Amino acid sequence: MSEAINSPQSRTDYGDGVLGAALSRGDLADDAPVAPRRSRLYRLLANRDAAIAAAGVLLFILFPLTTKTFLTEFNLTNMVRNVSLIGTVAVGMTFLLIVGEIDLSVGSVLGFLVILFGVFDDRLGLGPWLAALLVIPIGVTTGVLNGLIRVLLNIPSFIVTLAMLTAYRSLALIISHERPISVAGEGAFFWLTGGAILGIPWLIIWMLAAMIVGSIVLRSTRYGFHAYATGGNPEAARDSGINIGRVKMIAFAFTGGLCGLAATLLFGYLHVAEPTSGTGFEFRVIGAVIIGGTALTGGFGTILGTLIGTLIIAIITSGMVLLGYSQGATDLSTGFLIVAVGIVDLLMQRAAMPSRFS
Amino acid sequence: MSNPHEPHLEESEELLARLSAEGPGETVAAERGRLHQLLTNRDLAILLVAVLLFIFFALMGKRFLTPFTIIEIARRASTLGILAVGMTFLFVAGELDLSIGSHYGFLLILMAYQNETLGLNPAIAAVVVIVIGLAIGAINGFIVTKIGLPSFITTLGMLAFLRGATNMMSSGYPIPAKNTDLPFYQIIRANFPGTPVPNMFVAMLIVTMIGAVILGRTKFGSDAYATGGNRTAARSSGIDTARIKFRCFVAMGGLCGIAAALLFGRIGLAPLSAGLNLELQVIAAVIVGGVGLFGGSGTVFGSFIGVLIISMITSGLILMGVSQYWDGVATGAVILVAVGLNLIVGQGALRRLAEA
């Protein structure tokens, strides 16, 4: 939800208004030099990234000290799985938060799509390649559906995706008759998703590929520029001729497609589709993106930040499990982090750019 | 000179000017006169929908009209109804609480825990749970009003947090109550003397009526409408919008506690997946009941009808032989349709005006 407030407040005499003294006579000498405010913001942001990275390193050191099993191969591969799925979908969620939207249904969509995958591969006997070819576009379609309802009916995205969350969870249970679908899991497909090459799990490679693509799009393409504008100031973007409806739709569709990819990877790795897959997934994805520095208010965020956030969420998740906490502890800490990081970011933004908050 | 078929241009200009100054989707509470009329009409329309729905299910499901089904609906509606009152206040004030499902589940577990592990009298446990509910509501309210984090993210985080907490406390199996002969359980499970109406339902009716009176007739209520309708105008009229919102969050928490205590009394244990997706059903009920998403409109009575409608849909679908999981899809669809209609009919038009 974008809440960008458009009124520029100034603390100098010039106040609001379109035309300023600066233009014709070089009167900007009257203005205070830009330097102090600039370094304040940059320092804060740089500090934040450094702080998050430091926290990540700290956790990575701390957990092995308190649990004997943190650095085992088993745990690390588990973490790898957590990271890749969260990270892949988090790329799309980053896009969505940047344009000022959100998708609460990614977990249920993941569960729904992985069940569909199982049905296509096993029950209908289409084989995994064809299943992937079907599931990913279906994922895109779920995203498009979200986007359409959001843009055409103007219903806030969290309501739309909240409703979709229950719907897709229900569908997953109905289609699967509440039973998991499992397959043998041999062949090229399962190697390409769940296996490894040169010691690196394919899951990580897929995630990094998604992140690289996402990063390039955000930083260097016209769409990326328009996405930041749409989230930063929707009216300004619209008045400049940017089609903000289309920008948002693309973000939703992209996220849906990434859910499809994640479902494919999940099935490739586990060889099993469970109707309850993805419960709580959305919190971890949103948490990863927020921890990584993407603002909830839109217009700001990077994929690199999301990568760091994903790593932190994954470390915390597996660390908790190893320390003997049940699955619930993950949800608890993720929820706490979402709120805590949200608050910290809000306060920091307010300190650095008071003009944005009246 | 002006066309008699068009509304008097002066008023529409005034509205235009006010809208373009204030932004889309906001109505000023001072317009209550006309707004009030609109609301009353909408309530009647929703009542009509409820009646039609009832007739539909009665015809479609052979067992719909049995006392068993009606009691079922009443039970479902009791919990939803209590929570819906709180959600109505929040919506009217321009906020929301996504965490009520896990909040409710958490308090339910607390009831069981106090009862089983601590051996407390359930009546005392109920009081404790309500107090804790109020406290959690206060935390939500503090973060939203004092710190300024948007309510949907605050309550989303709280949802995850409380779900985790519930999970950690429940150790995987439902905890049964100890001694169900105590008056606490007996009163809750009984019917209102002389009628077939369950006491739980009566309790919900009482809460609803209190809520309706507060929202509709007290200064707090009209301040809440003003806060949701146009926050800046409300603040310049001297209304402390932060305090209003805070109290709504606290009230919501307390109502979660009441609902949890009542349910525990009724069924005597804390089920594993209690409260899952409950927030969605409550939001659906409130929206169907005509309470706008953006604040400043809607009534407790409307939400009450909405609760009945949602409860009927759920029970009705099950009776029609539809798998219980379709109710998730149905609820989702109902929300989208209801919100869509609300926006297209009501505030959508205002929004387009504001673009002028």
Add this chain to the structure above:
Amino acid sequence: MTVSPEPFLRARGLSKRYGHVIALDSVDIDVYEGEILALVGDNGAGKSTLIKILSGVHQPDKGDIVVADQATRLGNPHRARELGIATVYQNLALIDLRDVAANLYLGREPLRWRWFVDKRAMAKGAREIIAGLKVNLPSVSTLVGQLSGGQRQSIAIGRATAQNGRVIIMDEPTAALGVKESRKVLDLILHLKAAGKGVVIVSHNMRQVFSIADRIEVLRHGRNVGVRRRGETTPDEIVKLIVGIDSV
């Protein structure tokens, strides 16, 4: 610099309604290059709707628009800009979290290889625009939200003039400025006129209007109620037209 004989922008019969509300009812307007036109009227008179139509943001339900002797439809802001109509809004329409260059080229980023933004060309162009405006900025990669009020205003104006606008529309340019700054702003508008641009300013401030406008167009209830040359009218007459008091 004399006013050109033919209007650069001519609109006839513009009408627009929103639901029951009629925002514009058959409005005509002419904009000449080298002339300052003031658009005045009370709240709700339709000024905002009119300039949004002229800048391509909204579409009229009825009416014709002729730009440079070509009948045209200003289907979107791009089109309006291409035809030489630049608009500066009251709220500046800047993206605070993006840098100066991104704001200057908002919506018209230079491209390379079809989808990729040519950041180097953008930075170079941004530096030129800033230099031309004689604005003091350390770097075009500064975030706009960190700039002072005057600098932000200059970015907004730079964006409009950099689009080679032949007509510049300004919405309430001095609305919240003090006396000294307003004076500078009005000087700038005269500067633009001297450079041969057509300027349309929407304003509530009679004194400023009479200080610089060549012609004054009055709207009321979405209709033209009068257009006067500045030398041939008085503030009183204009106010009467705005408010709708017929002669007494």
